[in-house]
Amino acid sequence: MEFNPFSLAGKTILVTGASSGIGQTTAIVCSQMGATVVITGRDEERLQATFDQLAAAQEEHVKLLADLTIPDEVDRLVASLPPLDGAVLCAGNSTTLPLQFGSREKFNEMFDVNFFAPVELLRLMYKKKVLQKGASVVLIASIGGTHSFMPGNGVYGASKAALNSVMKYAAREYASRKVRVNSICPGMVDTPLIHRGTITEDQLAEDAKRYPLGRYGRPEDIANGAVYLLSDASSWLTGHDLVIDGGFSV
Amino acid sequence: MNITEFIENFASQFDDTEPDAFASDTKFKQLDEWSSLTALSIIAMIDDEYNVIIKGNDILNSETIEDLYKIVEKQQ
Numbered sequence: 001m002e003f004n005p006f007s008l009a010g011k012t013i014l015v016t017g018a019s020s021g022i023g024q025t026t027a028i029v030c031s032q033m034g035a036t037v038v039i040t041g042r043d044e045e046r047l048q049a050t051f052d053q054l055a056a057a058q059e060e061h062v063k064l065l066a067d068l069t070i071p072d073e074v075d076r077l078v079a080s081l082p083p084l085d086g087a088v089l090c091a092g093n094s095t096t097l098p099l100q101f102g103s104r105e106k107f108n109e110m111f112d113v114n115f116f117a118p119v120e121l122l123r124l125m126y127k128k129k130v131l132q133k134g135a136s137v138v139l140i141a142s143i144g145g146t147h148s149f150m151p152g153n154g155v156y157g158a159s160k161a162a163l164n165s166v167m168k169y170a171a172r173e174y175a176s177r178k179v180r181v182n183s184i185c186p187g188m189v190d191t192p193l194i195h196r197g198t199i200t201e202d203q204l205a206e207d208a209k210r211y212p213l214g215r216y217g218r219p220e221d222i223a224n225g226a227v228y229l230l231s232d233a234s235s236w237l238t239g240h241d242l243v244i245d246g247g248f249s250v
Numbered sequence: 251m252n253i254t255e256f257i258e259n260f261a262s263q264f265d266d267t268e269p270d271a272f273a274s275d276t277k278f279k280q281l282d283e284w285s286s287l288t289a290l291s292i293i294a295m296i297d298d299e300y301n302v303i304i305k306g307n308d309i310l311n312s313e314t315i316e317d318l319y320k321i322v323e324k325q326q
Contacts, residue, residue: 096290097290097294098287098290098291098294100291100294101291101294101295101297101298151287151290152287152290197305197306197307198290198293198305198306199306200305200306200307200310202310203286203306
């Protein structure tokens with residue numbers, strides 16, 4: 001076999017938020033790197049569309065519908081999961097809202113999806129020993145809230161900063177089982193999430209020019225980072241927030 | 251909703267422009283203070299006060315405050 005420290009062959013990897021955007025591409029790329037992939041999302045049709053694109057080198061990929069903001073569904077998901085060598089928690093949402101409109105309700109909505117849902121899933125996967133010894137967990141955070149503080153991104157950024165904080169604590173605590181926990185902090189990535197119209201297409205195009213590498217990220221830019229963090233190539237890396245942002249936060 | 255109240259809510263998203271500078275025919279994007287953050291505040295105010303979610307394009311396509319008012323009124 002060819003030398004490839006980034007191979008995911010023989011690994012079983014969970015990807016949440018796999019029905020679109022970064023999650024979808026990450027699931028596909030992991031399967032192309034040889035992993036057996038367990039994908040989860042809320043929308044049956046779109047999840048199936050991802051499933052159909054998984055590399056079929058082996059036939060054991062699994063799809064499980066779940067809304068991770070609903071505790072019963074998280075319990076059910078964790079109970080159905082096979083033993084895992086890795087997980088990429090991509091499910092998330094964003095909002096663009098000046099802080100003076102960031103009511104408790106708006107913060108709650110954002111934290112439910114971006115913070116409590118992945119943190120609870122991570123907790124249960126560890127506690128129930130779904131994450132095997134040596135497993136690698138990747139949380140998709142953001143440069144927002146830790147490396148970048150653009151006006152209008154406070155509610156979103158705070159939820160991602162909180163996630164980054166838990167990532168570091170989990171890295172310390174879970175090291176006893178050799179479970180690694182890292183995050184990726186992407187800059188703006190071109191996914192359906194950013195095309196919801198609050199920011200116009202012209203404004204997005206203008207904003208993309210502010211990135212030193214001249215463009216927004218593509219989902220595969222993030223997926224490839226996740227491959228590194230999941231693979232044995234990063235065996236000695238834990239508690240790290242990997243910034244992938246085209247140089248924006250430099 | 252009525253236009254007078256809408257103009258008041260609109261004006262309160264500004265810090266340096268005098269309230270009497272705002273009328274239904276004000277070309278708001280020509281105001282010195284107008285910025286992308288003001289646009290976000292207007293979108294958030296309309297969600298907050300009128301339960302209507304407008305898009306950045308609605309602001310782009312509105313010239314006067316009344317233009318925007320009509321868009322919100324139609325969606326209410």
